[in-house]
Amino acid sequence: MNKLNEIIFVDSYPKIDLHGYDRDSARVAINDFIKDNHIMKNELITIIHGRGSGILKEETHKTLKNNPLVINYKTHYFNEGCTIVQIKV
Helix, strand or coil, X not given: CCHHXXXXXXXCCCEEECCCCCHHHHHHXXXXXXXXXXXXXXXXXXXXXXXXXXXXXHHHHHHHHHCCCEEEEEECCCCCCEEEXXXXX
C-alpha cells in the first residue's frame, strides 16, 4: 500500500514554502528540511514550490530524486503547487 496515494489533507504535515527562493537556495533548503524531519522522525512532509513557470518545481523534484533519504514523492492531487514527500524514518 502506497501512503502517498492515500493522502488528501496535508495541513497537518510539516511544510516548507519556497516562494522567493532561487534554484540553489531552494536545493539547500530542501535538503536541510529533509534532514531535520528525518531526525525528528516525520515520515511525510510537504514542499510548497508554487505553480509559476515551473522552475522551482523542477528543481524540487530533481533534488528529491537525488536525496538518499527520500523514499517517494508526488505532486499533490488538488494543488500542483506543492509536492508530498515520504522520507525514511
